[in-house]
Amino acid sequence: MHVDSTLASLPAAEGDGRPVEIRIEGLHKTYKTERGSVEALSNINLEIRRREFVSLIGRSGCGKTTLLRIMAGLVAPTAGQVEIGDKSLWHNGTVDSSVIKRLGVVFQDANLFPWYSIEENIALPLKLRGVKKRERLERAGELAELVGLDKFLRSYPRELSGGMRQRAAIARALSDNPELLLMDEPFGALDALTREKMNLEIQRIALATQATVVFVTHDIEEAVFLGDRVVHLTPRPGRIKDIADVPLARPRAVEVQTGKEFNTVVAELRASLNQEDEQ
Ligand SMILES: Nc1ncnc2c1ncn2[C@@H]1O[C@H](COP(=O)(O)OP(=O)(O)OP(=O)(O)O)[C@@H](O)[C@H]1O
Numbered sequence: 001m002h003v004d005s006t007l008a009s010l011p012a013a014e015g016d017g018r019p020v021e022i023r024i025e026g027l028h029k030t031y032k033t034e035r036g037s038v039e040a041l042s043n044i045n046l047e048i049r050r051r052e053f054v055s056l057i058g059r060s061g062c063g064k065t066t067l068l069r070i071m072a073g074l075v076a077p078t079a080g081q082v083e084i085g086d087k088s089l090w091h092n093g094t095v096d097s098s099v100i101k102r103l104g105v106v107f108q109d110a111n112l113f114p115w116y117s118i119e120e121n122i123a124l125p126l127k128l129r130g131v132k133k134r135e136r137l138e139r140a141g142e143l144a145e146l147v148g149l150d151k152f153l154r155s156y157p158r159e160l161s162g163g164m165r166q167r168a169a170i171a172r173a174l175s176d177n178p179e180l181l182l183m184d185e186p187f188g189a190l191d192a193l194t195r196e197k198m199n200l201e202i203q204r205i206a207l208a209t210q211a212t213v214v215f216v217t218h219d220i221e222e223a224v225f226l227g228d229r230v231v232h233l234t235p236r237p238g239r240i241k242d243i244a245d246v247p248l249a250r251p252r253a254v255e256v257q258t259g260k261e262f263n264t265v266v267a268e269l270r271a272s273l274n275q276e277d278e279q
Pocket of ligand 1: 066
């Protein structure tokens, strides 16, 4: 396991010529509440390369969602920088909207609009951007096919299962061709079998779209199955405790989870997380 709490460089992808897509430097976040301050993140430094898939794990409350929301332009950092491409996302608490356009975000709850069809939900970001109807419906059709919902374009969210709704949310996040996909426990509410299927789907979609992905999860196996690297945050305030490289070729089949390499990484991460209980 690669351990570097100051600057988490990228041993796995180093030298492969891929540019850095995300550079996080000296990031801190303290929430101010009526009951006092909550230090959620402390001195996060991380570089992520283009097309890399990075999983983010850590105990509940360690700041995973906070970090993802800062990267999504939804929560302002207290200090530090987030660069996406070669542009700063945050300027004195204000977000650069030209950078936001490059992002797609998926949350645990699919957050579809119940009165819109799946097709309309998927195409919504394009509608908001003023893309013509024909073009956006064509794009919705392509994306529905990508996520396996092409037969459900005219259906409404209530007619779909949880996994299907999440696929629609992923399609919507992909509608504007994001270079970077930020996912916060997108499969947390799904049953184990659906989740396994969705893990295969998201791997396929990430490969097909060549998006860079940051994926928050509680689940160590899911983090390792999906990630090129797994970033482990300490309990609050979240700091990078260690970063595990996952030396498994893609596309990965479910069966890799019975292999030695997979289980070695899982065991190391589990030991590192369990250590936190003893401290
Ligand atoms: N808006 C907020 N105001 C005040 N405190 C907050 C706010 N959002 C998060 N926090 C606090 O910041 C810390 C980090 O929360 P965050 O949701 O980022 O953690 P997490 O690792 O994603 O947790 P979980 O795994 O349970 O979803 C927690 O102590 C939480 O209570």
